[in-house]
Amino acid sequence: MKKTVSFTKNATNVFFHILTKCNLKCQHCYINRKQHGENSLPIETIEAWLKLFSNKSDIANVIFLGGEPTLHPELSTAVKTARKMGYKSITIDTNGYLFHDILSKLTPDDVDFISFSLDGATKETNDSIRGDGCFETCVKGIHEAKEKGFNTSLIYTVSGKNIHELEMMPQLLEKFQIKEFFIQVIGIRGNSAEEGSGSLQLSREQWQKIIPPVAQTVSKLGINVTYPKVFLEENDVFECGGLVADNYFIFPNGRVYRCPLCEDFPIHANCIKNDTLVETAKLNEDDFFQLSIPEGCVMNKMVQPENLSYNKTGQPEYRIACCLLKERIEK
Ligand code: SF4
Ligand code: SF4
Secondary structure (H helix, E strand, O other): OEEEEOOOOOEEEEEEEOEOOOOOOOOOOOOOHHHHOOOEOOHHHHHHHHHHHHOOOOEEEEEEEOOOHHHOOOHHHHHHHHHHHOOOEEEEEEOOOOHHHHHHHOOOOOOOEEEEEOOOOOHHHHHHHHOOOHHHHHHHHHHHHHHOOOOEEEEEEEOOOOHHHHHHHHHHHHHHOOOEEEEEEOOOOHHHHHHOOOOOOOOHHHHHHHHHHHHHHHHHOOOEEEEEOOEEOOOOOOOOHHHHOEEEEEOOOOEEEOOHHHOOOOOOOEEEEOOEEEEOOOOOHHHHHOOOEOOEOHHHHHHOHHHOOEOOOOOEOOEEOOOOOEEEEOO
């Protein structure tokens, strides 16, 4: 069944970058170290910050991110603490290198999903984006996690450099016994912003021609698929997730964003000071969320206007959805 997943209004979602360090140098890496520094949070701080969000609403979910979160020697402790605090869903996003023997320090009961990233269906394409040896290492990690009984999901960030291999993914996902497939659109942040978005961003035609059919094929294999809506249809209502959802994108320097498209700029709405969540001074991303423009998402127009298109009278030909709005096809 396909449905548009509107923002979860009764759940708090914590996207927790516990460090920014990574062993890889992916071409499209979205982590902007000039903005977010190089630090790694001590376990006591991770636990204190988890506590800030665990009771904000009835349900709290956390995704541990980096950099590469398994480079943190105490990730397993953080995961177990999150479970004890009552986080409903706990995910680790990894590039597959699985440092510090993480799969031996956790059990499948501790963590809901280990989520792997591949950006190509072949070694050639994936490694040209993520670096030599990444494909094989990631596939090995997926098998290892599977053998140990962990639920695995896979993230494929689609760009002009790998869209030609997306149609090869269903077969691979089935072979790897992946339970959830997440298609992401390339965000013009971090390295992608520096490289220039020309060769990376997809046109509306490319997106509509390839992504929904691939998602349908994957779902027919019994694998749940989630992908961003990106382009709103005429009758779709535009909503800004920054105003209606309870999402927190936390960085180890204490910045807390409500919108991932803002992460390249010091406009975070909140920050953590002395283990307390506080609001930041205006102007910040909250002020941008209030703006209503005919193109839909304000931040999209500001940071990645290449995906907009206008008619002869200067009106936008379509609106861009909030990047947090997803389509989901479930079994
Ligand atoms: S995209 Fe992820 S795996 Fe790649 S360099 Fe950035 S943090 Fe590391
Ligand atoms: S992506 Fe756009 S619509 Fe979504 S939270 Fe950010 S500014 Fe709002």
